[in-house]
Amino acid sequence: MASTIKVNLPQQSYDIAIAPGGLDRLGESMAGLKLGKKVLLVSNPTVFQHYGQRAIASLQTAGFEVVSCILPDGENYKTLESLQKIYDVAVENRLERSSTMVALGGGVIGDMTGFAAATWLRGINFVQVPTTLLAMVDAAIGGKTGVNHPQGKNLIGAFHQPGLVLIDPEVLQTLPVREFRAGMAEVIKYGVIWDAQLFAELEASQHLDAMGDMKSELIDSILVRSCQAKADVVSKDEKEAGLRAILNYGHTIGHAVESLTGYTQVLHGEAVAIGMVAAGHIAVELGMWTQQETERQNALIEKAGLPTKLPVGLDIEATIEALQIDKKVKAGKVRFVLPTQIGVVKVTDQVPSDTIRQVLRGM
Amino acid sequence: MASTIKVNLPQQSYDIAIAPGGLDRLGESMAGLKLGKKVLLVSNPTVFQHYGQRAIASLQTAGFEVVSCILPDGENYKTLESLQKIYDVAVENRLERSSTMVALGGGVIGDMTGFAAATWLRGINFVQVPTTLLAMVDAAIGGKTGVNHPQGKNLIGAFHQPGLVLIDPEVLQTLPVREFRAGMAEVIKYGVIWDAQLFAELEASQHLDAMGDMKSELIDSILVRSCQAKADVVSKDEKEAGLRAILNYGHTIGHAVESLTGYTQVLHGEAVAIGMVAAGHIAVELGMWTQQETERQNALIEKAGLPTKLPVGLDIEATIEALQIDKKVKAGKVRFVLPTQIGVVKVTDQVPSDTIRQVLRGM
Ligand SMILES: NC(=O)c1ccc[n+]([C@@H]2O[C@H](COP(=O)([O-])OP(=O)(O)OC[C@H]3O[C@@H](n4cnc5c(N)ncnc54)[C@H](O)[C@@H]3O)[C@@H](O)[C@H]2O)c1
Ligand SMILES: NC(=O)c1ccc[n+]([C@@H]2O[C@H](COP(=O)([O-])OP(=O)(O)OC[C@H]3O[C@@H](n4cnc5c(N)ncnc54)[C@H](O)[C@@H]3O)[C@@H](O)[C@H]2O)c1
Numbered sequence: 146m147a148s149t150i151k152v153n154l155p156q157q158s159y160d161i162a163i164a165p166g167g168l169d170r171l172g173e174s175m176a177g178l179k180l181g182k183k184v185l186l187v188s189n190p191t192v193f194q195h196y197g198q199r200a201i202a203s204l205q206t207a208g209f210e211v212v213s214c215i216l217p218d219g220e221n222y223k224t225l226e227s228l229q230k231i232y233d234v235a236v237e238n239r240l241e242r243s244s245t246m247v248a249l250g251g252g253v254i255g256d257m258t259g260f261a262a263a264t265w266l267r268g269i270n271f272v273q274v275p276t277t278l279l280a281m282v283d284a285a286i287g288g289k290t291g292v293n294h295p296q297g298k299n300l301i302g303a304f305h306q307p308g309l310v311l312i313d314p315e316v317l318q319t320l321p322v323r324e325f326r327a328g329m330a331e332v333i334k335y336g337v338i339w340d341a342q343l344f345a346e347l348e349a350s351q352h353l354d355a356m357g358d359m360k361s362e363l364i365d366s367i368l369v370r371s372c373q374a375k376a377d378v379v380s381k382d383e384k385e386a387g388l389r390a391i392l393n394y395g396h397t398i399g400h401a402v403e404s405l406t407g408y409t410q411v412l413h414g415e416a417v418a419i420g421m422v423a424a425g426h427i428a429v430e431l432g433m434w435t436q437q438e439t440e441r442q443n444a445l446i447e448k449a450g451l452p453t454k455l456p457v458g459l460d461i462e463a464t465i466e467a468l469q470i471d472k473k474v475k476a477g478k479v480r481f482v483l484p485t486q487i488g489v490v491k492v493t494d495q496v497p498s499d500t501i502r503q504v505l506r507g508m
Numbered sequence: 509m510a511s512t513i514k515v516n517l518p519q520q521s522y523d524i525a526i527a528p529g530g531l532d533r534l535g536e537s538m539a540g541l542k543l544g545k546k547v548l549l550v551s552n553p554t555v556f557q558h559y560g561q562r563a564i565a566s567l568q569t570a571g572f573e574v575v576s577c578i579l580p581d582g583e584n585y586k587t588l589e590s591l592q593k594i595y596d597v598a599v600e601n602r603l604e605r606s607s608t609m610v611a612l613g614g615g616v617i618g619d620m621t622g623f624a625a626a627t628w629l630r631g632i633n634f635v636q637v638p639t640t641l642l643a644m645v646d647a648a649i650g651g652k653t654g655v656n657h658p659q660g661k662n663l664i665g666a667f668h669q670p671g672l673v674l675i676d677p678e679v680l681q682t683l684p685v686r687e688f689r690a691g692m693a694e695v696i697k698y699g700v701i702w703d704a705q706l707f708a709e710l711e712a713s714q715h716l717d718a719m720g721d722m723k724s725e726l727i728d729s730i731l732v733r734s735c736q737a738k739a740d741v742v743s744k745d746e747k748e749a750g751l752r753a754i755l756n757y758g759h760t761i762g763h764a765v766e767s768l769t770g771y772t773q774v775l776h777g778e779a780v781a782i783g784m785v786a787a788g789h790i791a792v793e794l795g796m797w798t799q800q801e802t803e804r805q806n807a808l809i810e811k812a813g814l815p816t817k818l819p820v821g822l823d824i825e826a827t828i829e830a831l832q833i834d835k836k837v838k839a840g841k842v843r844f845v846l847p848t849q850i851g852v853v854k855v856t857d858q859v860p861s862d863t864i865r866q867v868l869r870g871m
Contacts, residue, residue: 264664
């Protein structure tokens with residue numbers, strides 16, 4: 146079943162098109178957008194071997210001239226050096242203001258391609274074809290683009306909205322199960338912060354930990370409701386002035402865990418799962434949330450095959466310290482997103498260190 | 509005499525403050541802008557030796573914590589590598605969303621610093637302290653920022669508006685005379701495309717080729733009227749959708765001349781001067797402009813010590829070819845800005861190659 150979600154922004158609106166088999170209609174879907182003929186497709190070898198030729202064929206059938214830039218796979222390559230490679234292909238092929246960069250891949254490829262499109266000739270067209278669950282429900286939507294600095298993630302970037310996000314759920318069939326689960330963490334997040342109905346649907350499913358075991362209607366619903374949640378929040382706060390902060394639910398402790406484990410041992414989604422468990426406990430400690438609802442959240446996280454405990458050996462004092470250097474710190478106060486009921490959260494910087502310490506010790 | 513010009517944009521407005529001795533009040537001028545404490549000052553050794561300590565002292569007196577990044581002097585260093593150096597200093601000193609990058613230098617430093625500010629944490633505050641005439645009347649205003657690709661100028665960039673442009677005309681005293689004249693080309697441009705009164709004031713002055721020989725009221729007027737012209741055009745067309753094209757008067761042929769001479773022999777302003785002479789002749793050929801007015805324009809260009817003839821040995825066919833690969837080409841048609849009377853221009857892509865050839869042969 147195909148669905149379309151509109152992202153309405155002050156300057157620009159665009160569609161998130163969710164359609165099984167949509168990859169083969171990529172060119173067609175772009176044909177209505179008034180784009181120039183030239184397309185630069187950016188991908189990595191893992192994704193390109195599965196889907197590259199189909200994407201290119203579809204673009205060519207629709208009359209686009211396609212060149213591609215295949216970057217090495219992995220967060221380690223989300224760098225200015227990779228960006229330079231995209232620019233090199235752009236200059237060789239004389240990409241113009243009317244040309245389009247298409248990202249075919251997960252969040253890493255999407256973030257880099259978006260930043261290249263934001264900065265080539267001060268901004269050209271950009272289309273997202275996310276191929277991980279995480280990129281479909283999160284990274285591809287909202288216009289945040291960028292690369293890492295050797296000293297920190299996503300420090301260099303720009304806001305640049307895509308002209309289209311095309312989601313073909315069928316490509317998830319080749320996604321490694323661990324990556325699927327990592328994406329599911331963000332889906333559960335939307336249930337807790339925004340959409341109690343999504344939360345209920347996730348509760349009703351017997352399985353959440355592997356795509357093959359899940360009903361296709363549930364996959365549909367997960368994609369549509371998650372994208373809608375992100376689109377709603379982003380439309381209300383494009384440049385992260387306020388509301389958008391709630392998307393960081395689970396990310397405060399999550400980022401500290403990622404950074405202390407060197408970004409290799411724990412996937413981002415796994416760290417967010419741990420962070421949501423911690424945030425739930427903190428909310429209960431502060432009397433903001435019920436024990437019963439936090440347990441329902443944690444049960445979903447477990448059903449999705451995600452971790453609910455701190456990585457073995459994690460230094461708790463170092464974790465508390467790491468919170469201080471997060472981007473979300475304002476005037477020395479750590480900002481937490483905490484649930485008050487399923488579907489509703491509050492942002493607060495009034496969490497005593499002792500509460501954090503006690504909760505982490507208990508995990 | 510101090511003047512302030514407001515640049516009004518849909519999202520944001522800012523001041524261009526023109527004040528002799530203003531450099532020593534930089535910190536004070538920034539104090540009202542609600543900026544964080546941290547400032548990263550970017551400059552080059554040439555400019556920094558003259559003005560760096562005064563800028564820093566003024567910032568510190570106003571309570572800012574200042575770090576600096578001194579990049580090598582020259583267009584050759586307007587690269588992603590230099591940008592990386594700015595990012596390195598930013599990360600070392602933990603620049604935050606509320607922090608500010610200050611560009612102290614000519615257009616090269618301004619463009620790079622602006623791009624770094626546009627992309628650090630997806631955009632932080634930015635203040636321009638232009639120190640060349642060209643940067644004062646042109647590069648520092650309008651929010652175009654960027655760096656060069658080895659294969660082409662300004663191919664990588666972003667729109668990012670400064671929070672303040674502070675112009676201290678006194679710093680022009682150390683500017684090499686050839687650079688002063690190059691800036692004067694853009695001043696004459698504003699007279700031809702926008703401000704007949706400015707044109708008349710330039711005509712009334714005995715000298716235009718060296719700051720020391722010019723009345724300080726004329727310098728004032730040149731700065732105020734040129735900045736006002738650019739601010740007017742930019743306010744009406746922030747993202748270069750239409751009107752802003754008129755700022756490219758003299759730049760069509762100018763860019764071709766720069767590119768064919770390898771960007772070393774001829775300064776940008778000198779190339780623009782040659783381009784304005786060519787555009788004037790073309791306009792006369794097409795019956796759009798009078799011979800008499802084009803001669804008045806050319807007299808100003810000569811009085812400013814700028815070239816009015818093509819560089820010796822320039823290949824005319826190669827020049828015509830180079831027009832085709834300019835950024836201003838749309839669907840294969842070369843776009844020209846042509847005067848119809850002093851203060852008024854028209855944009856057209858209806859210039860026959862033969863007319864261009866004939867005009868260039870005559871120069
Ligand atoms: N821009 C945003 O708003 C935003 C939001 C969240 C995350 N992010 C960023 O996203 C990145 C993480 O994204 P991710 O989780 O998609 O990681 P990823 O892009 O590294 O993809 C994970 C792995 O799956 C592989 N893969 C992707 N699609 C596949 C498919 N269909 N079949 C088989 N293998 C496939 C990839 O090659 C990679 O090895 C991080 O860099 C993060 O900063 C950005
Ligand atoms: N962003 C825009 O809208 C825009 C518009 C026009 C030009 N530009 C860019 O601006 C650049 C050219 O700028 P520019 O002409 O200022 O060149 P520049 O920045 O290279 O400065 C010219 C020379 O003068 C020196 N200098 C600067 N100020 C001085 C001072 N007060 N005393 C002594 N020496 C001084 C510099 O160190 C340099 O050697 C180009 O890269 C061009 O692309 C940008």
